[in-house]
Amino acid sequence: MKPNQRKRFFINKPLQGHYALYIVIVLFIVSFVSGLSVYMSIWNSVLRDFSNQSIKSRLELSTRLREYADAREQTSQEEMTLAMIKEFSLFAAREREILNTILRDAYKDLFPLIALLFFVIGWGSIFVTHKIAGPIFRMQDSFMKVASGKLNFRIQLRKYDEARELAPLFNTVISRLDRTMALIKSTGHDLSSAFAQHSCPQECAELLQKITTEVEGYETSKE
Amino acid sequence: MKQVKNRSTFIKTIVCFLLLIAGMIPIRSVAAQETTEDLLSKVQRDSINYFLKYSHPKTGLIPDSNMPHAPASIAATGFSLIALVVAAENQWLTYDEAYDKVKRTLFTLQNKVQHERGFFYHFISTNSGKRIWESEASSIDTALCVASALIAGQYFKDTIVEKLARSIYERVEWDWMLNNTHLFCHGYKPESGFLPYYWDTYSEHLILHVLSIGALRHTVPSQCWSEWTRLEETYNGLPVIFAHSGSLFTYQFSHMFVDFRELSDNGIDYFTNSKNATLANRAFCINSRDMHPTYGENIWGLSASLGPRGYKAYGARPGRAFHDGTIAPYAILSALPFCEEEALRSITYIYENYKDNVYSQCGFRDAFNLEENWVADHYIGIDQGITVGMIENYRSELIWRLFMELPSTTRWIERCNLIPDHQINPHTIMPREQEPV
Numbered sequence: 001m002k003p004n005q006r007k008r009f010f011i012n013k014p015l016q017g018h019y020a021l022y023i024v025i026v027l028f029i030v031s032f033v034s035g036l037s038v039y040m041s042i043w044n045s046v047l048r049d050f051s052n053q054s055i056k057s058r059l060e061l062s063t064r065l066r067e068y069a070d071a072r073e074q075t076s077q078e079e080m081t082l083a084m085i086k087e088f089s090l091f092a093a094r095e096r097e098i099l100n101t102i103l104r105d106a107y108k109d110l111f112p113l114i115a116l117l118f119f120v121i122g123w124g125s126i127f128v129t130h131k132i133a134g135p136i137f138r139m140q141d142s143f144m145k146v147a148s149g150k151l152n153f154r155i156q157l158r159k160y161d162e163a164r165e166l167a168p169l170f171n172t173v174i175s176r177l178d179r180t181m182a183l184i185k186s187t188g189h190d191l192s193s194a195f196a197q198h199s200c201p202q203e204c205a206e207l208l209q210k211i212t213t214e215v216e217g218y219e220t221s222k223e
Numbered sequence: 224m225k226q227v228k229n230r231s232t233f234i235k236t237i238v239c240f241l242l243l244i245a246g247m248i249p250i251r252s253v254a255a256q257e258t259t260e261d262l263l264s265k266v267q268r269d270s271i272n273y274f275l276k277y278s279h280p281k282t283g284l285i286p287d288s289n290m291p292h293a294p295a296s297i298a299a300t301g302f303s304l305i306a307l308v309v310a311a312e313n314q315w316l317t318y319d320e321a322y323d324k325v326k327r328t329l330f331t332l333q334n335k336v337q338h339e340r341g342f343f344y345h346f347i348s349t350n351s352g353k354r355i356w357e358s359e360a361s362s363i364d365t366a367l368c369v370a371s372a373l374i375a376g377q378y379f380k381d382t383i384v385e386k387l388a389r390s391i392y393e394r395v396e397w398d399w400m401l402n403n404t405h406l407f408c409h410g411y412k413p414e415s416g417f418l419p420y421y422w423d424t425y426s427e428h429l430i431l432h433v434l435s436i437g438a439l440r441h442t443v444p445s446q447c448w449s450e451w452t453r454l455e456e457t458y459n460g461l462p463v464i465f466a467h468s469g470s471l472f473t474y475q476f477s478h479m480f481v482d483f484r485e486l487s488d489n490g491i492d493y494f495t496n497s498k499n500a501t502l503a504n505r506a507f508c509i510n511s512r513d514m515h516p517t518y519g520e521n522i523w524g525l526s527a528s529l530g531p532r533g534y535k536a537y538g539a540r541p542g543r544a545f546h547d548g549t550i551a552p553y554a555i556l557s558a559l560p561f562c563e564e565e566a567l568r569s570i571t572y573i574y575e576n577y578k579d580n581v582y583s584q585c586g587f588r589d590a591f592n593l594e595e596n597w598v599a600d601h602y603i604g605i606d607q608g609i610t611v612g613m614i615e616n617y618r619s620e621l622i623w624r625l626f627m628e629l630p631s632t633t634r635w636i637e638r639c640n641l642i643p644d645h646q647i648n649p650h651t652i653m654p655r656e657q658e659p660v
Contacts, residue, residue, distance in 0.1 A: 057291045064290070064534055065346065065356055071527050071536035072409065073420050074467050074543070093357045101348075 015132075015162055022128050030117055037113050041106035049098050058098075062091040132162040142170065151178040183214050259567055262574060264313075266556065267614045270586035271310050273607040274303040279349040282335065283328030286349055288601045289585075294346040294355050297336070301368030302608020304328060304375040305479075305622060309615045311378070322384065325375045329387035332372065339411055341395030343368060359410030359418055362400045366431040367605075369395060370480045370626070373434075377625040392631070397435035397443050405450040407431050424452050426466045429477035429493070436638050437631030445638040453491065456541035459506040461499040464491060469507075469542020471526035471554035472609065474500040478560070479612040482623035486636065487643040498561040500541075504554075505565055507539035515548035517593035521572035526554035528590035528606065529599040548594040552587035553606040559617035586610065 048054070066087040135157050142155050154171045157164040191207050277286050279295070285303045287296035304325055311321035335352035337344050339360035346358040369392050376388030402408045402417045407428060409420040422428035428451075435443040453464045466473035474497040483494040508515075508523035525544075527536040528551035537546050552573060558566045574582060580598050581591045589599040589606055612622050626632055636642065 054292070061290060061292060061294075062356070064288070065358075067534035071468070071534060074536065090356060094355070097355055097357075 012163075018162070019128075022124075026121060026124060030121065033113065033117060034110075037110055038106070041109045042102060045102040045105070046099075049102065058094055059091060062087050062094060066090060131160060134158070135161045135163050135166065139166065139170065142174075146174065146177075151181055180214055180218075184211055187211050259571060262571060263559075263614050263618065266570075266586050267309065267313075267611055268315055269584065270607045270610045271306045271315065273585040273602050273604065274306040275310075276585065277604075278303060278324070278328075281327075282331040282350060282352060283324060284331060284336070284347065284349045284352065285604050287346065287605075288603050290601050294358075295349040295352075296364070296604050297343040297345060297347065297361065298364040298367040299604025299608060300328060300332070301364075301371035302605055302612070304371045305608060305615075306611045308375055308378045308625075309611050309621070312615070312619070312621055322379055322382070325379060326384050326387070329372060329375065329384060329391065332368070333387050333391055338365075338394075339413070340399050341365070341391075342400060342411065345410065357412065357414070359412050361410045362407050362431055363409070363422070363428055365395065366428070366434050367476065369434055370430050371608075373629055373631070374480070374622060374625050377628060392434070392438070393440055395434075395438070396441040397438055398441045400435075401443060401447065405444070405447045407435075407447070422451060424454055424467060425464045426468075426473045427476035430480055432639075433477070433481055433632060433635045437629075437633070437635035439631075439634075448488075448639045454541075458503040458540045459510070461503045461506070463500045463503055463541045464493075464496050465500065465541035466538075467543055468527065468536040469504070469525070469538030469540055469544050470536050471501065471504050471524060471538070471551070471558065472606075474561075475554070475557040475609055475613060479557075479609055479616065479622055480626040481632070482616075482620070482627050485643050486641045488639070488641055494561070497558075501558040501562045502565070503541065504539040505562075507544065511546070515546070515594055517548055518550075521569040522550055522593070523569060524550050524552065524555040524558070526551040528553070529601060529603065530590060531592055531595045531597040547592065549590050549592040549597075551590045551606070552581065553589065553603075553610045556587070556610045557613035559613055563617070 069086075138155050138157065142153070145153060151174060154174065155167050157167045187207050187210055191204060194204050194207065273289070274285055277289055278284070282295075283300070283303070284295035285299040286293040287299055307316065307321045307325050310316040311318050316324075331352055332343070336347055337352060337354045342360040342362060342365045344354035344358050345361040345364050346356045347353060348355050372388040372391050376385035379385060400408055400411070404421065406421040406423050409418045409422065411417050422431065432443075432448050435441075436445055436448060455462055455464050457463070478494070478497055483492065483497075486493070504525055505520075505523040508518040508525065509520060512518050525537045525539045525546050527538075528534070528549065530537065530547060530549040532547070535545065535547075535549070536543075537549055537551070538544055539546065550573075552570065555566050555569050555573070573587075577591065577593075581588050585602050585607065587610070589601060589603045591598045615621050616623050
């Protein structure tokens with residue numbers, strides 16, 4: 001097994017569970033809205049425009065328009081058969097136009113909707129990622145403060161931030177370090193004063209013992 | 224003595240009765256006039272109702288008919304502008320209402336309606352203005368629409384309406400539609416090019432020449448005016464430069480705009496020609512009573528219209544004279560400026576006897592056939608429009624006046640040398656009508 005290969009995929013069930021839920025909800029909304037829009041804009045129009053009544057009315061119209069042309073062009077009786085073929089081709093052309101119109105209108109309706117969905121998803125992503133990016137930022141900032149020697153601060157994460165249980169842990173660590181460093185610092189001062197006043201070695205030994213006892217609780221790399 | 228007294232009383236009674244009758248005659252005549260005027264007003268107003276009722280609320284485009292899913296017709300849309308002008312003139316709409324509606328329609332025509340070098344497609348979608356039914360970019364329908372737009376521009380002078388109308392007119396590349404000939408092609412389809420039909424004999428295309436010869440840009444040569452054949456035939460003693468179909472509308476559509484009364488085309492007076500054609504149409508109906516007994520002195524008017532077997536180019540002689548007993552009331556009403564007496568008598572008769580069947584909320588239905596007990600169940604936009612315009616010309620000559628004031632009309636008259644000459648010519652003299660056989 002490779003050293004970096006994961007043994008378990010659910011290392012943080014609540015966190016991963018939340019994110020899985022967010023993704024599922026977003027995908028459901030997107031699919032639902034897209035599906036509904038496609039149905040409303042395309043299939044609804046197709047069902048309406050290709051109803052028996054509509055087709056009948058278009059057949060009558062194609063006949064009428066052919067008759068207009070015949071009246072204007074003074075079509076003879078011999079040309080009537082040809083006119084009938086033309087009438088059907090006119091009807092077929094109209095059917096194509098209707099389908100094209102439905103699709104064009106559907107695209108026209110769908111494009112703004114897709115843009116809106118992108119906006120909602122984008123905004124939602126920022127909102128959701130902020131819940132984890134916020135704590136990471138706070139922790140990063142805190143570690144930098146510790147690195148620069150500041151121990152007099154504590155962190156607090158918001159109610160709905162992810163990994164908010166890290167904050168009390170971090171605060172416990174920093175409190176302990178704070179307490180140790182404070183003790184070392186004050187004991188150092190006391191030792192310095194004792195040496196300056198040539199106090200007895202007994203007193204100095206007690207102070208050194210105090211420091212040793214305090215740092216005894218830490219495990220270091222050199223040990 | 225008593226006998227004398229009785230006779231005197233009798234004579235007095237007779238005189239009184241005669242005086243009473245004599246006194247009633249003018250009263251009855253005035254009442255009849257009022258009735259006719261009222262009827263025309265009603266028909267005009269109801270016909271305008273078609274354009275108000277069926278126009279698209281956003282684009283102002285007008286469906287070809289009130290058939291479900293009917294496409295917008297560019298000519299009917301043009302005619303709606305005339306209907307709005309007439310409505311404003313008669314105060315059936317306020318000036319502002321009519322102005323707003325006209326402006327909306329012209330804006331659509333200028334910016335939304337699909338066209339080919341300025342020539343509008345015959346049938347377009349009512350809400351988008353895009354070409355549908357693979358229709359052709361139509362020369363005559365564009366001309367009818369543009370002429371109507373110019374009428375609106377002239378009525379709402381010095382406004383944006385006039386600018387829009389002029390812009391639509393100037394955009395048309397009239398010379399392109401000649402397709403390298405001197406005759407106007409019927410139309411153009413992007414898929415197959417120019418249609419194989421040309422306006423080569425008398426028909427409703429005169430308005431196309433008026434606009435194209437009078438245009439400042441893409442003007443067509445005046446030779447085009449003389450290029451089409453003037454076929455002449457006499458029917459019932461009436462000489463007519465005739466259209467092949469013999470349909471009355473061919474003698475009416477261009478005449479809604481152009482006042483031909485003072486114009487002479489090398490001796491041809493097209494106003495009288497339309498009058499002769501109308502009288503010939505009537506005479507043809509009377510003479511055809513053996514075939515269709517429902518025709519009569521008041522039941523005539525063969526013109527392209529709906530019929531029991533679909534839309535047909537019904538007509539009389541001179542011409543192909545295809546008819547089946549179907550009468551188009553719009554053609555009778557549109558004949559008012561030419562044959563006032565005959566048209567009024569006929570339309571009053573039809574209204575009084577058949578109004579329950581042939582008259583509805585948008586005026587007279589497109590056609591009826593008494594023999595087959597059939598009445599059109601739809602209105603046709605252009606037929607409604609010509610009705611409104613021609614009644615207005617009959618009543619006030621408004622459309623004629625507005626159109627004849629246009630500089631383009633003046634240029635057409637000058638370029639085609641249509642200044643009236645008063646030489647004796649068989650067409651300028653109204654021939655005596657023969658009694659129908």
